[in-house]
Amino acid sequence: MREDVNEKCAVVGIFGHEEASRLAYFSLHALQHRGQEAAGISASDGEKLRIIKKRGLVMQVFDEDALSTLRGSSAIGHTRYSTAGDDSILDAQPVFARYDLGEMAIAHNGNLTNAEEVRGRLIKKGAIFQTFMDTENLIHLIAKSEEDKLTPRIIDAVQKIEGAFSLVFLSRTKMFAMRDRFGFRPLSLGRLSNGGYIVASETCAFDLVGAEFVRDIEPGELLIFKEGREPKSIKIFEPTPKHCIFEYVYFARPDSLVFGQSVYQTRKNMGKELSKIKPVDADLVVPVPDGGVPSAIGYAQESGIPYEMGIMRNHYIGRTFIEPTQEMRDLKVKMKLSPMTDIIRGKRVVVVDDSIVRGTTSRRIIRMLKEAGASEVHMRVSSPPTTDPCYYGVDTPDKDKLIAANMTQDEICEYIEADSLAFLDEDSLLRSVNTKEDNYCTACFTGNYIV
Amino acid sequence: MREDVNEKCAVVGIFGHEEASRLAYFSLHALQHRGQEAAGISASDGEKLRIIKKRGLVMQVFDEDALSTLRGSSAIGHTRYSTAGDDSILDAQPVFARYDLGEMAIAHNGNLTNAEEVRGRLIKKGAIFQTFMDTENLIHLIAKSEEDKLTPRIIDAVQKIEGAFSLVFLSRTKMFAMRDRFGFRPLSLGRLSNGGYIVASETCAFDLVGAEFVRDIEPGELLIFKEGREPKSIKIFEPTPKHCIFEYVYFARPDSLVFGQSVYQTRKNMGKELSKIKPVDADLVVPVPDGGVPSAIGYAQESGIPYEMGIMRNHYIGRTFIEPTQEMRDLKVKMKLSPMTDIIRGKRVVVVDDSIVRGTTSRRIIRMLKEAGASEVHMRVSSPPTTDPCYYGVDTPDKDKLIAANMTQDEICEYIEADSLAFLDEDSLLRSVNTKEDNYCTACFTGNYIV
Amino acid sequence: MREDVNEKCAVVGIFGHEEASRLAYFSLHALQHRGQEAAGISASDGEKLRIIKKRGLVMQVFDEDALSTLRGSSAIGHTRYSTAGDDSILDAQPVFARYDLGEMAIAHNGNLTNAEEVRGRLIKKGAIFQTFMDTENLIHLIAKSEEDKLTPRIIDAVQKIEGAFSLVFLSRTKMFAMRDRFGFRPLSLGRLSNGGYIVASETCAFDLVGAEFVRDIEPGELLIFKEGREPKSIKIFEPTPKHCIFEYVYFARPDSLVFGQSVYQTRKNMGKELSKIKPVDADLVVPVPDGGVPSAIGYAQESGIPYEMGIMRNHYIGRTFIEPTQEMRDLKVKMKLSPMTDIIRGKRVVVVDDSIVRGTTSRRIIRMLKEAGASEVHMRVSSPPTTDPCYYGVDTPDKDKLIAANMTQDEICEYIEADSLAFLDEDSLLRSVNTKEDNYCTACFTGNYIV
């Protein structure tokens, strides 16, 4: 039930399939959870790139006519999360450009940490920027590179940018996929049943279109797809993996493999670890749906306390413009989540959520459970306190809005009106994701920013 | 994941609150799962009834303007499930009519078994029917009754109809709530925090607007609301309860009390019973979301086999008009449900669903789990085989489409490609709903129709 | 530029053409000027009536799917003007009903003067009214008639209603067309090129679908269409023609024949008469578009004063929700009409409009012309002062809003800020429509109501 931390995007690329844009469409649908504001696909038929992008869910943006227009055997796509205003369509992706080598389109998931600086340099040299997207930097860098072929230019360009980027590029005859040296954001390679290829932010896209997982694009790797040969891999940077641990905590779909591991399994592990280190004597384990479900299952399995769907989520939620009156003050959270009163009443409840960001939702949930008759409510969070904003492609509130940056755990416990509160510590979190080395970015919990 | 059996409607009534239509709106939103095709509210300000009804979800049909128009301290509302075509708006409710005593509006959940016959008689006497709804019978009967006051007319009218009906009526100054003698469909009474009243198909509407559950409207009871006095109860029929057991199996929201019991708890009981009578040696218990979740939890608790969210449901589903190509044949079910491959692989899985109607969805789910690597898939169904259509307010396929009416359990097991298949038997089901007497209609499992 | 007097509806019927609903669609489009709020078509394939009706323009309400649904070789249609609120769809036509003889649909143009009384009687006998349309009376009367066949029932029913009605009825196998004894509203018969028939409110519908004008349905005539024979005519009432003269003045499309005469020609005649009886020494004759165009042409031809399009109409007008600021006060009329300044400047202008209802639009137009530099503005109105509301199917303001009911001509002239003002008198108007006898209803100019 996060409304305050959002993945910024998802990307997909299809190469070597006569229905490329159709497969991109279904893949984007599977990735819809990573961005609901706008969607776009660009396809190439070998001679010309075409692009359609609009505000709306994937299913709203495309229809048969649109897909028929997007002819060709290669395509890239993008879904976008956005906080921008009415004109945000200007910032939808892929970004298309004509330049000296022809036409290209780029879709980008991530955030460049030196975007302002690069843009400043480019602008000084006479470049114009028509959008507010980091992606525009890249097409400028490629267009202005002094190399005379596209591949060296891309290599040239990505060496000038820093930060988090999982990218797909489309030219008339090739497709490229690239990940930054840290591999912040996920990007995986799959093989289509006809022998073509798919790259996507998460493997749940593969499952939908019947593709087989091959491997992740490596941190620092550029993968080049050209007709009639195997994808060619170039190691642009020495990989120094710093995968975003929040993908495991909240973003990725539980049925995806991310950074080589099952998201569902790592979430269950977090719940188990949490139970080991923060046990509590209680009658029920209840998840905050949908995010807290796997860790609550893990918590319950490890602790032996029965698991119950004690909170129900209403999926008919859309935007309501009707203001609840004063009398119905807590209505908004209740329209989304409602307590299973009969299950809760008189019980000591462990509530498991994936994270606490502002604390306001947690407070409303706990209050709701107490009103439903819970005798005790123990909050268990399957990640450490979120103390620092993300600069690598996640939309987080400012630090002064992050409750854990401004209160001690005791104060938070009191604020959210819980009988006890415990977070998973960083070590246990890393243990949950089954890693021996220090391969993860945990900056949002530690403030240790890599770049 | 039922697409083949649908509750036909929900009703709500608000009496004695200056924001009556607003409360009706929020209540209908809580009841949205009972009908997504159309919604309507009629309100009275003591002098005039106003009505707004349209196709669409509750949140789409009403805005501030609409609610402002619907002035007054009493209101009734309706959400509708419908299979009808483009003109189905003609069949939205409430039904409004001017007649000799003034104006009235009626909202109806259920199905009249003698509707054709009553309509035939009325038509013979010169009545005209402008819709295809049973509800139109009732307003005719009230309008044509020879009694000279509304209450006796309603009593007169409901004595001429048979079948399932949970009704709310609105006149300029009164509201009425009524249930058939069998109490097929639920209808509960609640008290608003300001002293006013609410009646609704399910108590989840009470929770949302902050009302307190008082009691169910009794089978055969007519409840009359008039300003300045307590609701007056008239026993029209001797109650012979035959509550729809499918409300427990599938329809009602798990956080509702229905027929006096927690829906979630009864579903868990079904899962427990199922585990007792149909045990299986397995590694995981996996629900078909969302319907199978509570019974799967019960099954897991009773059997000690770990519970896992082995199947994920995608909530971004809308209508797609884009056809998957031949190559992507099983796409449609995969767009809604996807397997947690990592959890499933190599495991013996117990899949728990609430019911089997046509069998086609079960087959696709089992096939999907096997493709995801499940070594065995055991289907457990928390209700008996659905062998007979419902005539009491539920939209079911014809008998020749009901797999259990046409195949033995062994044949079904083979058809859905399960390693084993077991249903809950009727006795165990009744035990799950905690009843000692024969208070339930189980016609859809037995063919024993009451009327 | 009338916004204050509106025709309430148009009707059309098609019989004996395999594309009946398609022809009804195109015909309704030609009749769109008579009602823009809602549209509907009901078609019969000999076994079943189907109906689609919705809010919106004809082109918005129907698409290929809708027309395919409306199968069969007979169809009736309706466009509606309406001032009603959000729920006005309830009042769209045709009205459909099931009754003891099967199914019927009715579309009605007009206004019943004894509607309240008939409704009262019907309600006393137990009838219910679900809409606010007069048409509902008729279906009740037909359904309740003691005759046992449809034709005698229709005859029975129409004898019980009074006022203005041009009707089309559809049963499974027949179509009926009927006009009240006064023939207030127009209704014409045409022959389709395949031998089938069309009836429509105006002949412009015939021209569009390539039908040939046969004759008007006579006042008091019922015309019955049945497959395999010529339409059968029954004289229900002795005809006493009182055709609505305002059809000539403003409503009907200039390219229609109405009551047997060319609308354009009669309007030109009005302009000529006006010039004869109310000459003025001026430089230009300028119409208020589009209504004043034919009479201005007539005025110019008769007077020899040059005709100029001195006022331009902007056709991109829709609803704007953006309020002009104080500074831009007269913006609203300017968004629709703008002066041809170069033509107007320094000239003595005769402005010709079809009628003056409230006077506010005339005032704004004259002010606009003066601001554009006209040295004199002489208002000439091609109809008498509108002093009385219509009860025969036209939506007019109340009497206290009609400027001519509340001011003398001199006062009006002063109010609208004209240098002179003249109306066509009743005798000249009747001369313009070329009639020797007293065949027209002029109640809106005289207050002489026939019924």
Place this chain on the structure above:
Amino acid sequence: MREDVNEKCAVVGIFGHEEASRLAYFSLHALQHRGQEAAGISASDGEKLRIIKKRGLVMQVFDEDALSTLRGSSAIGHTRYSTAGDDSILDAQPVFARYDLGEMAIAHNGNLTNAEEVRGRLIKKGAIFQTFMDTENLIHLIAKSEEDKLTPRIIDAVQKIEGAFSLVFLSRTKMFAMRDRFGFRPLSLGRLSNGGYIVASETCAFDLVGAEFVRDIEPGELLIFKEGREPKSIKIFEPTPKHCIFEYVYFARPDSLVFGQSVYQTRKNMGKELSKIKPVDADLVVPVPDGGVPSAIGYAQESGIPYEMGIMRNHYIGRTFIEPTQEMRDLKVKMKLSPMTDIIRGKRVVVVDDSIVRGTTSRRIIRMLKEAGASEVHMRVSSPPTTDPCYYGVDTPDKDKLIAANMTQDEICEYIEADSLAFLDEDSLLRSVNTKEDNYCTACFTGNYIV
């Protein structure tokens, strides 16, 4: 009734009015006839530029919220005609860019003849083009100019482009208006009632917002608006006027002053000239509405033949997706234009239209008049034969589609089935627009392209 020749755009600029975007909105509405596909406004509050642009009519694109967002006392706007596909929003204007001097927005009416060449040079230097609009060239040229202030840069940039351009530029604190040396497209300056300024493609925008016409922006003139001083004029190019004569023939609104003269008056003059040089013995002069109205009035006044609205235009036309059947073949033109049969029958008709492009519409109209009973139809065209496409901002068919480029006048006469056909010759046309010198571009009639 041109569907085959289209003005590509309109521009507007408002400077020094606190409701700048609101005035831009109303102005664009007045200019809607120059482009119906998309609309946009960019406004500056002195610190930041904001922009909203979308597909749709002006009234559909903007609402109160949008205008509130577009804060500030300066604003530029654009309406666009477009033939592009679903993604054409990418090509809406104004174009916004961040560059080394800050932010700018540009709106452009016209067509650059060296756009490909300039783009080629820019691309070679590393520029990227994200749209298909010529306008993008300009922002690149400004951004890359080596001058260090905006004004010299604009001067620098416009010296590198050739062709037709009427431009408005917006920076944070200034507004610029510029016309190419030939003054192909119109652009006028007006003064707002509060002392602020407006520039617009046509003066009809001034009339709507209550501004006073000051003068045209001169060919080759750059006008700079800055707060607190009078607009500063810089003559960038020696003016060599070649105004687009087709603005008079068809594009401009008749109530506009264009190139210093009344459009309505010049059109009337064309009709008069036509009557002088191509007289015909006939009974009626009938315009093809709306384009042919003023010249038909001129023709009638000169010849003494009565003017009649013999063809009616239906303004309810939108897009219909419903196909007329074979039997109703000529339906499409009839849905827009219908003959006044009663006026036409047996008459010798002079039909006046503004131009003939493909000839197909003329043929349908003449056929329609003959079917309506005209004994003779004489086509008179108030411009010379259109033989050559436009490269200066007008969307025309290719030369092989222009009937006059491929047939003699006799052949055209036969093709359109007229009894006689005559065009206005070039000399008479120039006489109509009242010019002594050779100030007009008549390339579409002569093939004499200036640049």
